[in-house]
Amino acid sequence: MxxxxxxxxxxxxxxxxxxxxxxxxxxxxxxxxxxxxxxxxxxxxxxxxxxxxxxxxxxxxxxxxxxxxxxxxxxxxxxxxxxxxxxxxxxxxxxxxxxxxxxxxxxxxxxxxxxxxxxxxxxxxxxxxxxxxxxxxxxxxxxxxxxxxxxxxxxxxxxxxxxxxxxxxxxxxxxxxxxxxxxxxxxxxxxxxxxLPHIEAQRRTEARILGAVDEWTTGAEDLRTGGAVTHVRRALWDLARLEYRTGRAAAAAGVxxxxxxxxxxxxxxxxxxxxxxxxxxxxxxxxxxxxxxxxxxxxxxxxxxxxxxxxxxxxxxxxxxxxxxxxxxNPPDHRGGAELAGTGPYDLVFEHVTFAYGDGPRVLDDVSFRLPPGKTLGVVGRTGSGKSTLIKLAFHHVAPTAGQIRIGGQDLHALDRRALRRAVAYVPQGITLFTGTLRDNLTLFAPGHDDAVLVAALREAGLGPLLESLPDGLDSHLDAGRNGLSVGEGQMLNLARAFLTEPAVVLLDEPSAQIDPHTEQTLREALHRFARGRTAIIVSHRLAALHHVDRILVLENGRAVEYGEPARLLADADSVFAGLVAQGQPPA
Ligand SMILES: Nc1ncnc2c1ncn2[C@@H]1O[C@H](COP(=O)(O)OP(=O)(O)OP(=O)(O)O)[C@@H](O)[C@H]1O
Ligand SMILES: [Mg+2]
Missing domain, CATH: 1.20.1560.10 (ABC transporter type 1, transmembrane domain)
Known part of the structure; x- marks a missing residue:
């Protein structure tokens, strides 16, 4: 187990x-x-x-x-x-x-x-x-x-x-x-x-330095703009001093x-x-x-x-x-488990789902809903209300502390992870770029994809203009550094990745960072085309993005305060959703 x-x-x-x-x-x-x-x-x-x-x-x-x-x-x-x-x-x-x-x-x-x-x-x-x-x-x-x-x-x-x-x-x-x-x-x-203990201590310190350097280089831009450079330098000095002390002790014991x-x-x-x-x-x-x-x-x-x-x-x-x-x-995530029956569309059921990260507070608290097969659910709520967590749970990226999630009537936890990954596409808020070409980042290094299919997926996700602007097309080099992508482009690439897998269920976490209205429009249209006929959850910070959804879930501090068809919720002037729409404000 x-x-x-x-x-x-x-x-x-x-x-x-x-x-x-x-x-x-x-x-x-x-x-x-x-x-x-x-x-x-x-x-x-x-x-x-x-x-x-x-x-x-x-x-x-x-x-x-x-x-x-x-x-x-x-x-x-x-x-x-x-x-x-x-x-x-x-x-x-x-x-x-x-x-x-x-x-x-x-x-x-x-x-x-x-x-x-x-x-x-x-x-x-x-x-x-x-x-x-x-x-x-x-x-x-x-x-x-x-x-x-x-x-x-x-x-x-x-x-x-x-x-x-x-x-x-x-x-x-x-x-x-x-x-x-x-x-x-x-x-x-x-x-x-x-x-030996000194050598061990020295090695642990070296490993800490490696870990810290990795964190700092990954977040270099944020650290610089956030004015944390001095802090990072001080932390580096502290680690370097520690390395010197442990190294000196190891050398003294070694001579x-x-x-x-x-x-x-x-x-x-x-x-x-x-x-x-x-x-x-x-x-x-x-x-x-x-x-x-x-x-x-x-x-x-x-x-x-x-x-x-x-x-x-x-x-x-x-x-x-x-x-x-x-x-x-430590048992791997994917071992064994049942195959997902049929080809979908599947319904998606949350039953009294509660979740906390580690020993932390409850992030989701007794959330229940049933999304019928082939329908799209829009999830709204303030920043930190648990929207991304809900999506991660539906992907079984994290598992509920209590309660059950079922897809097509089958308990998510009992499913074979690889079968689940094939059936469910998760488009996260951010993207991790790997050093490689655009093609590698799209296929995640899986060989055997036809170029025409890749280009079609990129265009479908709205990345046609980017592809045209790149001199080497699919073979253009990308990495997390200089040859990166904007937040919007990253999200589109995530979406194009999902297109390639033809999933029965789509989970999309819109980026909270502001993207320009034109990009947003392109992305949204692509998404709605993609979600059609599939069971989908879309987390959105903009109510405009949720015009075509079939159900709305409003989260407040991890609790599902409203769930229903948008028209029905809007008809009730006292509903939280109607209130949000009346404000014309994204809830974030
Ligand atoms: N990896 C994590 N470890 C511990 N706590 C986390 C982690 N990720 C999120 N949380 C906490 O869980 C709560 C819900 O986070 P979540 O990302 O689900 O919110 P969200 O509704 O998606 O927010 P946003 O609108 O900003 O994307 C937050 O209080 C957050 O601090
Ligand atoms: Mg989020």
Missing amino acids: DNPDGHETFGNNADSHAWLPFFRNHFRINRGRIALLALLLPLDVARQLLTPEILRRFIDAATGHVPQSAGRLVAVYFALVAAGLGTATLLTNVSAKLAWTSTNALRDRIVRNILHQRASFFHDAAPGELVDRIDNDTTRLGSIMSNLLLDLAAQTLLAVGIVAALFHLDWRFGALFLPFAATMLALLRRQAGRA RWPATVQALSVVSILLALALGIWLHHRGSATVGTVFAALSYATLIRFPLTQIASRIQEAQAAVVSLRRVRALLE
Whole structure:
């Protein structure tokens, strides 16, 4: 069940474990690469462990301690070096490809899920937070899904192997290095953990800055005309200061890490050297053995630092996993549900519909009406009375807190969202332009539309003159910035989009901004032509726009104070609608 009150939060457990098949699928698709990594990593560990041993034998052969062919050892040594280069290249390639595939598969999945969320989802999620999840969390998870765990296992194997090899050289080397390695690992893990909260804080701040910049650039014009530039600059400075503070803390915590690693390296070499010389003097260790012990002692810092940081990464990835899982489990808006029966026209029924945005006050309060099939309803009311909200409810963009909306006798909530989107066209108050051509913005990037159909839709919506004025016609570039559209043109484009879908129900929210009378006239005529034969709701700020409607709904503070045929309402001199018409004023 998806929550009808518009309160879906991250991690609604409705679809619990819906994300599991995704991960399973990922491992299935990439099993070849993962198997190759699982094979290469231990081989590489073995190679690293063997190298000092070969050098030991070579030195002992060269110094005459052990009779062995130095030439063969040199050959083996070079073979190992070559194998090392080969595996390193292959490992880097396979891991990078795997990380890329998994990160982007996850990103794609999250973006798809987010785009199918209902409007209320975006109320709960700040844009910066979504950026953080889509970008950072997926990268971390991508790494865990590619080679983090395998690498952690390989590094552990290498560390254990080194200590075992030291024991094998001389038990005293092993006895010295076992506690040393354990202590160092504990110390390194603590160091790696210290930087993490600071890095997290830094990343959150960066995400906030991204979100804020996005908001400011989108609303740049309003901010400038509203005189809010100083406020924005101050807010930017505040965020920048915060970023500096978190960044500095992260850097300060971060520098201790290389210092510890350096110290670890020096101490391990000194330990091996001191013990080696002592053993050599006592005649218990050959030069080759001392050299091999030194090599292992130098080598041990790599797996130790890797294990420490990989464990931290794995912990951070678990946090990311939780957050991403919560996103993936949030049920998309369109899943399942009944198909809409027949082809329309349908009637549209609001039955005791109440709605509030989140925990806010009631925006619609017990609204009931029945609009017969193929009829047009004009909705009037003051600014903020709930007109746009009523339209969003009819489109199931938001869901009622209480009550029911039925279309053709079927509960809107039980309908398949895609079927609903096909049957119902929503022409919102404003338009969001996407970077692309006029054609892209009209078809919303759906291919396969005939140019003649597109041009006809644009002309029908009143955009003929605009089309003629554009040098590249349908291929003219549009974006939210310099190549934008006026409010009126935007509304016409919205309408042209609706024309293309041939919907049975039309919901039109007229722009509250003033558009010039000629544009308004063109728009209105197009709209009335379009609404004919379809069930339609038109929200209008001008009573003149409602001359041809079949029903009128008057909203006051979210309550339906009047509903009926315009002629009947006008005949009653005491009706609110008659009063509005008598004033000759748009109610806004
Ligand atoms: N996304 C939202 N989140 C919270 N409250 C909202 C949201 N959208 C609208 N509201 C509130 O709901 C109430 C009704 O808004 P609505 O947009 O439905 O009014 P309207 O009648 O369409 O106004 P207008 O004539 O200005 O277009 C307003 O008080 C508004 O503040
Ligand atoms: Mg509105």
